[in-house]
Amino acid sequence: TLSIDAGTAAHALPSTFFGVMTEDINHSGEGGLYAELLQNRSLMASATSPTGWSAVGGADIALDGSNGLNTALTRSLLVTVPAGAKAAGVANGGFWGIPVVPGRQYQASFFAKSDSAYDGPVDVSVVGGDGTVYAHGRVDDGVGTSWHQFKVKLTADQDAPATSDARFVLTVRGGKAARSVWLSNVSLFPPTYKNVRNGLRTDLMAKIAGLKPSFIREPGGNYLEGNTLATRFDWKSTIGPVWTRPGHQDDAWGYWSTDGMGLLEYLEWAESVGAEPLLAVYAGYNLNGTHVPVDQLGPYVQDALDEIQYATGSTDTVWGRKRAEDGHPAPFKISYVEIGNEDWFDKSGSYDGDNGRFAQFYDAIRAKYPSIKLVATTEVKSRTPDVLDLHYYESPAWMDAHADLFDSYSRSTGTKIMVGEWAAQEGKPTPDLNAALGDASWLTGLMRNSDLVTQEAYAPLLANVNSVQWNTNLIGFDALTSYGSPSYWVQSVLAKNHGDQVLNADYAGIGGLNTVVTRDSTTGKIYVVVVNPNGTAQPVKVSLTGAGAIPATGTATVVSSARPTDTNSITQPDNIVPVTTPVTGLGSEFTRTFPAYSMTVLTLG
């Protein structure tokens, strides 16, 4: 029996509870959520070759280190066009293909200059693997001898196929003699989510919105720290016009980031799904085990203060004004700042201590922004953090068995817990049903303990299935399509179907199942979550007291499948999706059988 005391709430389910964690891993930003379609548009990914680019029509191409666009983009693409060529130039295959759908619009742009004035056309196209031109645009302005930016729109034919077997091609005509043309910041954008400039991919954003996140922890993880000081997320070099951003090697995960998805784009991402940025600031530790000596931290503490001012400051402040110049005059609301990432890796002990890294950031941020809550990434004694960020990557069985982990966790210090990274790991590149049920069990435990665990975020969020550095990720995608894993659907269902109060219930009374019950204090609706990770269906008697009359009808939303190893993929995106059906026979006492391998949310009332 699941005995529920619906008369009094045990505690509130905080509105901050459901969140999202992000970093650039598995090409989740570059070649993923960031909508830019061309790889290495800035030509800065390699010092020796034009990675991602190839020659077409008999042209010669080379990376030119002495004809940069500016001090940030110090390299360019030198295209030598043979005399008499009809159409010679360059191609870029994007991130495992350029996506084409009928009628798709693209915005192409590029900087170009020539060794002698060229008054012919520049043609840009999206061309299929068999040579079919799906979309074409032309710039007729000619190319002069100094850098100039050109823009042109392209639209895919209505009878084009849906495919990612395509590449971007840019060509010019040859003259009487060979001609040199230099290219820089060559870009191709599809429409973006909510049409934000320099914005994000629409299908992935729709999925993220479906998680109803209240916060986005950004950018967190190893990406924030980098392997070295030089390759951290150095936010000041990620703002301003994209062609003034040098980019950096994402050496935590092994690829180049143009930083087109920079600090402002991270902040706007949160804003566009109604979430608050939970800003993670670099705190002096790098993955190679080095740290900025504590007596030299001053400039990095100042960087964090500047970063908070960039995000939250009015336009009367230096960095708030810069944000406005960058296109976002309105300040963002930030209630939480996280200091570092997984600083328990720092075996030197430099995070804690009275002059430690945490204390220095904490004191400076608290003095200037007293209302911002500060998150520590490992236990500290020097200060009392508002929130402690704990991470759990475990097996589905472990998650099932430890759903009660926080039941007996000390509440004495007042520090709240953010489970800022967690996942039941089984399945690559995305979890199978077994993992999803481990996740569901784990989430019931976090929700039940949300007087203490005020925030949670699964990780990693996204994986380009062509480049997977981390096995189990929530949402998979390629250049053309994307899908939610069973874990995605578990989380989406829970984020959409819960009340704002957690009810007292005999949660431990039903062996083998994990449960949580919430109630909406406004509508009176009660949400009963039952996770059955076992291979046999389980009848449960549900008994509610203290709620008055409970209607006999409601709904059941179920995530389930025949086998725990069943999953979703690019080719089978909807194998496992939630199914909602009307239910009768409910009331203050009823028995319901919960299917094998399932998570069910019963909505009563």
Ligand code: AHR
């Ligand atoms: O989510 C993948 C990695 O796991 C994160 O970058 C890091 O914080 C953790 O170790």
